[in-house]
Amino acid sequence: MNRKKNLRLTGAIALISAVAVTLAGCGRGGDGSSGGAGGESTGITDSTVTLGITTPLSGATAGPGTCTVAGIKAYFGAVNAAGGVKFGDGKTRKVEIKALDDAYDPQKAKSNYDQLKGSVFAMTSGLGTPTNRAYREAAIADKVPQVLVQTGDPIFDDAKQSPYQLGFVPSYANEGEAFGKLLASSGKDLTVAILSQNDDYGEGYVEGFKKGIEGASNVKVVKELTYEATDTSVDAQITQLASTHADVMFNAMSITPLAIAALQKAQQLNWKPSWFLPSNTSSPEAILKPGKASAYPGVYSVSFAKAPQSPAFAKDADVTKFLSDLHKYAKYKGTPAFPHCMWSYMVGATLEQAFQKMTDPTRDSFMKALRSISDFKAPLMLEGTSVNTTMDGQPAVSSVVVQKYNGTGYSTVDSLG
Incomplete structure (x- = not known):
């Protein structure tokens, strides 16, 4: 008799445990992620x-x-x-x-x-x-x-x-378009050489730039080249672009050492166009000073943040x-x-x-x-x-x-x- 009672008690405990597990599952975050106490999502507690x-x-x-x-x-x-x-x-x-x-x-x-x-x-x-x-x-x-x-x-x-x-x-396109619009609104006849990273990053900048100059008869792209993010040098590309004697260099580049090297190589070739750099590779201290950017008539970028280096x-x-x-x-x-x-x-x-x-x-x-x-x-x-x-x-x-x-x-x- 006691054995039957023990069996019934064991069964009841098992049933209660099963219900508890089910309720715990219902208490997970509404986003489907595993939750903690109170139904919160992973990575957040009360404190x-x-x-x-x-x-x-x-x-x-x-x-x-x-x-x-x-x-x-x-x-x-x-x-x-x-x-x-x-x-x-x-x-x-x-x-x-x-x-x-x-x-x-x-x-x-x-x-x-x-x-x-x-x-x-x-x-x-x-x-x-x-x-x-x-x-x-x-x-x-x-x-x-x-x-x-x-x-x-x-x-x-x-x-x-x-x-x-x-x-x-x-977005890359937003940045590129802003610079394109600046050129289009300048009223000057300008030729542009483009060097961009051969991926979505570079393509986005170039797409935005071309949108910015769309319909502008005063701006003409004379040569476009790309580089790979894994490249260790862009000297060959800069040499080809320098041969165009373009007024503007649009450089959609994300790799810091290559951005510096591009600025330096163009100077070695005595090609000194106005230069555009993306916001993430436009640092005065890390890129422009070592690249001797002051040699150019103008180096431009876009920003939305105050720069602590600026007086x-x-x-x-x-x-x-x-x-x-x-x-x-x-x-x-x-x-x-x-x-x-x-x-x-x-x-x-x-x-x-x-x-x-x-x-x-x-x-x-x-x-x-x-x-x-x-x-x-x-x-x-x-x-x-x-x-x-x-x-x-x-x-x-x-x-x-x-x-x-x-x-x-x-x-x-x-x-x-």
Whole structure:
């Protein structure tokens, strides 16, 4: 008799356990990811939220890659020291950052994502088109937000195709078009030589540039060449382009050593056109000074961030706080040579806006909040630019201003001079 009672008791316990498991499954986050207590998504608790970054911390792009981590660590380091972020659900959380080195290698980026996805709430800030693309489909399938990443590839801005993704920096086409419009509006007859990276990065810049000069009879492209991101020299391409004696060099290049070498080679050939560089390879300290860019009649780029190196911002309140946070919380020495430090600081501020708006500790609630930010003036933003995540097909920042190198930093211009 006692044996039968024990069997019935065992069966009842088993049934209760089964029901408990079922209810636990129902308590998972609404985004389908594995949850924790209270139904929150992976990577978030009542006291913390963890963000993942895969970015180049070694290799040729380590300079800007290191900045993609330093800026966001600086921003949230200061926020955490002040007590944390008060989320829309009423809880205050500290923000933790997990960053891994991918050396600008897509395979390593995918491996890093696989390592991080089980412990982070979202992926963010990482540099590079090929590296961000490497885990894009996996992130979509896993419903892990891949947001405010530092690539101008428009594939990340299609909310219908990938609702868990969003780029941060202006698209390559936006940058290229801004410079094209500057040339078209100059009223001068100009010839243009183009050297671009042979991938989506380079193609995007060239596509935007050609859109900017469309219908402009005063601007003519006389030669186009490409290079591979793995190349160690572009001397041959610069030599061919120099033979055109073009007035303008449009250089859609993402590799720091090659950008410097291109500037130097053209001078060796006594070819000194006006020069355009993308925002991510336009650093005065890291690229223009070693490339002796002052030898050219004008070196132009586009920007949306205040540059700490510029005398115009030496006493700017945003810049002063940014540098203080960067040194104190990211242990970054000196003044950053790359804009990516400023960009990732802005990424932190934009994420905080979304955190403050999300009403549930889930990725779905986060993405809804993130896509509702309009005309947010993040710290360090230039006049005329803002964060706007409400426009489908556009990154968080789509507005830029054209600037000209003045020997130490950049000055905003509205004409080719």
